[in-house]
Amino acid sequence: MSDHLSHAILSALADGELTPDQLAGANRHLAACLPCTSKALYQSLLKSATAKAGQRYSPPAQLLERLASPASRTNSQLQQSGLRVMQISPLRSMGRFGSLGWAAAAALVLVTVSMFFVQRAAQRAERASAEHVALVTEVFDQHVATLADSEPLQVISTDRHTVKPWFQGKIPFSFNLPQGLPSDTTLDGANLTYLHNQPVAQLLYSIGKHRVSVFLRQKSGEAEGSDMPTDRSGFHVMGFSSTDLEAIAVSDVDPARLAELVSAIKHAQTGDRQESK
Amino acid sequence: MRLPWKHTVRETGPQTSAFERLALPLLPSLYNIAFWLSHNAADAEDVVQETFLKALRGFDAFEPDSNFKAWIFRILRNTYLTSRSGLAARRTVALEDELNESGEFGPAQIPEAAIDRQTPETNLLQMADRAALQAAMETLTPPLLEVILLCDVEEMKYKEIAAVLEIPIGTVMSRIARARLAVRTALEAQQGSSREFRA
Numbered sequence: 271m272s273d274h275l276s277h278a279i280l281s282a283l284a285d286g287e288l289t290p291d292q293l294a295g296a297n298r299h300l301a302a303c304l305p306c307t308s309k310a311l312y313q314s315l316l317k318s319a320t321a322k323a324g325q326r327y328s329p330p331a332q333l334l335e336r337l338a339s340p341a342s343r344t345n346s347q348l349q350q351s352g353l354r355v356m357q358i359s360p361l362r363s364m365g366r367f368g369s370l371g372w373a374a375a376a377a378l379v380l381v382t383v384s385m386f387f388v389q390r391a392a393q394r395a396e397r398a399s400a401e402h403v404a405l406v407t408e409v410f411d412q413h414v415a416t417l418a419d420s421e422p423l424q425v426i427s428t429d430r431h432t433v434k435p436w437f438q439g440k441i442p443f444s445f446n447l448p449q450g451l452p453s454d455t456t457l458d459g460a461n462l463t464y465l466h467n468q469p470v471a472q473l474l475y476s477i478g479k480h481r482v483s484v485f486l487r488q489k490s491g492e493a494e495g496s497d498m499p500t501d502r503s504g505f506h507v508m509g510f511s512s513t514d515l516e517a518i519a520v521s522d523v524d525p526a527r528l529a530e531l532v533s534a535i536k537h538a539q540t541g542d543r544q545e546s547k
Numbered sequence: 548m549r550l551p552w553k554h555t556v557r558e559t560g561p562q563t564s565a566f567e568r569l570a571l572p573l574l575p576s577l578y579n580i581a582f583w584l585s586h587n588a589a590d591a592e593d594v595v596q597e598t599f600l601k602a603l604r605g606f607d608a609f610e611p612d613s614n615f616k617a618w619i620f621r622i623l624r625n626t627y628l629t630s631r632s633g634l635a636a637r638r639t640v641a642l643e644d645e646l647n648e649s650g651e652f653g654p655a656q657i658p659e660a661a662i663d664r665q666t667p668e669t670n671l672l673q674m675a676d677r678a679a680l681q682a683a684m685e686t687l688t689p690p691l692l693e694v695i696l697l698c699d700v701e702e703m704k705y706k707e708i709a710a711v712l713e714i715p716i717g718t719v720m721s722r723i724a725r726a727r728l729a730v731r732t733a734l735e736a737q738q739g740s741s742r743e744f745r746a
Binding site: 276277278280281282285287312313316317319320321322323324325326327328329330333334336337338401411412415419421463464466467 | 567570571574575578579582583586587588591592595596599676677678680681682684685695696698699700702704705720721723724727728730731
């Protein structure tokens with residue numbers, strides 16, 4: 271069979287976008303062509319997988335709050351929410367009230383500015399909290415995916431002198447691995463992965479029969495709250511941040527034992543670097 | 548291309564509740580696309596907020612029987628293109644010109660070796676790794692990324708995507724095919740590099 275289905279036709283077939291004539295022709299071809307049938311199956315699988323992988327980011331609650339009922343809010347609320355289109359000209363309103371108006375305007379400015387900073391601080395706190403939730407979700411997903419994945423780790427070694435150098439040139443930062451680990455804890459290897467579009471080192475440890483993922487990434491400056499321990503679906507998430515690095519660990523092991531490992535890794539970053547390299 | 552929602556006559560004033568009823572359910576989708584394109588939360592929020600603002604302003608010109616989702620996604624896309632991250636992306640990659648817009652693939656764009664190298668079973672195994680697929684999607688240029696997100700994630704028909712992006716349907720078809728090929732190539736490259744190290 272010389273004329274195989276083109277990539278565009280196979281793709282449109284997966285999307286259900288072929289015309290009836292094209293579809294009939296494609297079906298006739300697929301009935302007799304195993305390679306094209308295999309490619310058509312691949313296109314469908316890829317479409318399904320992309321649909322799932324593409325649903326990645328959720329809007330923070332405060333964004334929804336800001337966008338709901340913008341037209342029904344008062345002008346001051348709009349100012350706080352950042353929607354500035356419906357503002358009334360302050361000069362026009364001041365002209366009506368003379369000196370009393372100036373005083374009222376000054377008071378209004380003070381109140382507005384105060385409200386702005388209060389609101390901004392609250393929004394920052396909300397954003398930090400939302401980012402923390404998103405981060406926990408992402409590391410949890412990646413840890414579970416690693417546990418479920420039949421593919422071996424990208425670097426398999428219990429030797430920190432093998433694991434750490436493997437990341438050279440792959441991530442824009444460096445880190446230390448602890449020389450001594452808590453009892454019954456071993457380094458299994460590592461993966462290069464991504465969190466919020468940033469390359470991160472995913473270190474895999476075993477504590478007894480429990481697997482632990484420790485994600486190390488460059489500190490972004492806005493990342494707050496990574497130290498907050500969190501539980502999710504029976505897994506424990508905890509972390510730390512140093513001057514340059516942020517770490518987040520996830521496992522279903524006993525939280526106290528997870529804390530020991532996190533503490534050892536933290537000490538490796540902040541302690542005697544020569545000893546822990 | 549005539550866009551069905553483009554009206555020059557304003558019929559009624561802004562209908563905020565009707566707008567909210569149509570727009571707010573689309574917020575997660577709009578934010579997701581905005582984040583994929585702009586690569587950070589703050590820019591995504593700005594783009595979505597500006598999109599809502601523009602859509603609310605122009606809502607009285609929106610024809611009720613036309614496709615609201617396509618309309619607001621087109622506003623989002625245009626807002627992104629003029630945003631800081633959109634302009635930065637355009638400086639580093641030609642959004643329109645670098646693509647072969649003929650709607651057909653020539654042999655040069657489809658390396659057969661890339662297609663036949665692996666079986667669907669091994670690809671399926673690789674696709675089970677969501678992080679790997681997301682990393683592969685991140686390698687797509689904005690025109691390919693947006694078309695694959697609209698098609699696969701938003702489940703838009705080619706006709707709707709053509710309206711959102713203001714391009715012919717044939718170009719939509721070729722871009723989607725090209726995007727999937729690029730994702731596959733990136734997945735193969737990932738597998739290749741990890742195999743290389745283990746060897």
